[in-house]
Amino acid sequence: MTKRLTRLAVVTLAVALPAFEAASAQDVTLRAVSAFPTGSTFQLPFKKFIDEVNAAGDGSVTINYVGGPEAIPSLEVANAVSSGVVDIAVFPTSFYTAELPGAAMIKLATTTMPDQRENGCFELLDTLHQDGMNTKYLGRTGDHVKFHLYLNKKIEEPDLSGLNLRVAATYQALFGELGANMVNTPPGDVYSALERGTVDGYGWPSIGIFDLGWDAHTSYRVDPGFYIVDVNFLANLDTWNNLTDEQKALLNGKMIDIETGEQENAQLVEKELARQEAAGIEAITFDGEAGDLWEKTAQDAAIAEIAEADPQAVESLSGCLIPSE
Known part of the structure; x- marks a missing residue:
C-alpha cells in the first residue's frame, strides 16, 4: 500500500511539475479598450502601441483590442480598468476626475513625457494612479497638442x-x-x-x-x-503585478517609443x-x-x-x- 501511494505521488508530481512550469512562464493575453472611436485621431497611437507589442512580444504578451465606446461606454472605461474588467485602457483624465481628481494636474504640464520620465514626475503620477485607482500608469500621448x-x-x-x-x-x-x-x-x-x-x-x-x-x-x-491633451495608457494594477519582468519591460519600452513619436505632434x-x-x-x-x-x-x-x-x-x-x- 505504501509503495503504491509512493508511486502515485511520484507520477502526480511528474505531471504537475511541467504544468507548473508552463503556468509560470505562461503567455498572457491582455484585453484592451479605448474611450475613443476606433480609427480616430486619439485612438491611433494606441493602435500602434498594440500592434508593436503584439509584433515584438512573439506570443509572450498579446493585446486583444476589444473595441472603442461601442464595447464599453467612454465614461465607464475608468471603472472597467480599475476593477479588472479589462486589462489596459486608453482615455483622458477628464473621464476619471471623479475617481482621481489629482490626475487633472497632467493637463497643466509644460514639460513633455520624456521630461517627466527624467525629472521624477512619472513616478509621482504612477504612485498616484496605483494608490488612488488600482492602476499602473504606463504613460500618455498628447504632447504639444493644446x-x-x-x-x-x-x-x-x-x-x-x-x-x-x-x-x-x-x-x-x-x-x-x-x-x-x-x-x-x-x-x-x-x-x-x-x-x-x-x-x-x-x-x-x-x-x-x-x-x-x-x-x-x-x-x-x-x-x-x-x-x-492627455490620453493616458493605464493597466489594471493586479494584472500588471502578475506580469513577468520581461513582459513589463516590453510594455514599458513600447510605451516610451510611442511617447518619443509624439514629440513630432507640432x-x-x-x-x-x-x-x-x-x-x-x-x-x-x-x-x-x-x-x-x-x-x-x-x-x-x-x-x-x-x-x-x-x-x-x-x-x-x-x-x-x-x-x-
Missing part, C-alpha cells in the same frame, strides 16, 4: 457671457469662470447640438474635429490654446490648423492683455478646482509638471 474653444459666433474678448458651450471636465472651470452657460452633452450628441443651435461652441484639441464632423458647424477657433498640429483654415474656420486671436487674461484664467481656474479636491496633488506635482510656476 485645447481650443471652437465657436459658431464671433467674440472680441475673453468674455463668454451669453454663450451656451458644451463642456467637459477638462475646461469646465475655465468656461464657467468666463461666464459661459455650460451644457453637458455626450461627445456623440455634440454634432446634433451644433446643428440644432443648442450649443454655440465647444472645447476640443487642435486636432480631431474632422473625425467627428464638427467642422461643418464651426466658424471660429480661439487662440491661443490652453492646457495639453507638425501634425500645424497641418491640422491649415486644414481648418482651408475649411473656413477663422482664428480669433487674443493677444496683449486679452491673451494674458485668457491664459491666466485657464491656469488659475484649473488649479483652484483641483486644489479643492486634492491639494496634495497640486503641491507635489506642480514642481515637475509646471516647473516655471
Whole structure:
C-alpha cells in the first residue's frame, strides 16, 4: 500500500511539475479598450502601441483590442480598468476626475513625457494612479497638442457671457469662470447640438474635429490654446503585478517609443490648423492683455478646482509638471 501511494505521488508530481512550469512562464493575453472611436485621431497611437507589442512580444504578451465606446461606454472605461474588467485602457483624465481628481494636474504640464520620465514626475503620477485607482500608469500621448474653444459666433474678448458651450471636465472651470452657460452633452450628441443651435461652441484639441464632423458647424477657433491633451495608457494594477519582468519591460519600452513619436505632434498640429483654415474656420486671436487674461484664467481656474479636491496633488506635482510656476 505504501509503495503504491509512493508511486502515485511520484507520477502526480511528474505531471504537475511541467504544468507548473508552463503556468509560470505562461503567455498572457491582455484585453484592451479605448474611450475613443476606433480609427480616430486619439485612438491611433494606441493602435500602434498594440500592434508593436503584439509584433515584438512573439506570443509572450498579446493585446486583444476589444473595441472603442461601442464595447464599453467612454465614461465607464475608468471603472472597467480599475476593477479588472479589462486589462489596459486608453482615455483622458477628464473621464476619471471623479475617481482621481489629482490626475487633472497632467493637463497643466509644460514639460513633455520624456521630461517627466527624467525629472521624477512619472513616478509621482504612477504612485498616484496605483494608490488612488488600482492602476499602473504606463504613460500618455498628447504632447504639444493644446485645447481650443471652437465657436459658431464671433467674440472680441475673453468674455463668454451669453454663450451656451458644451463642456467637459477638462475646461469646465475655465468656461464657467468666463461666464459661459455650460451644457453637458455626450461627445456623440455634440454634432446634433451644433446643428440644432443648442450649443454655440465647444472645447476640443487642435486636432480631431474632422473625425467627428464638427467642422461643418464651426466658424471660429480661439487662440491661443490652453492646457495639453492627455490620453493616458493605464493597466489594471493586479494584472500588471502578475506580469513577468520581461513582459513589463516590453510594455514599458513600447510605451516610451510611442511617447518619443509624439514629440513630432507640432507638425501634425500645424497641418491640422491649415486644414481648418482651408475649411473656413477663422482664428480669433487674443493677444496683449486679452491673451494674458485668457491664459491666466485657464491656469488659475484649473488649479483652484483641483486644489479643492486634492491639494496634495497640486503641491507635489506642480514642481515637475509646471516647473516655471
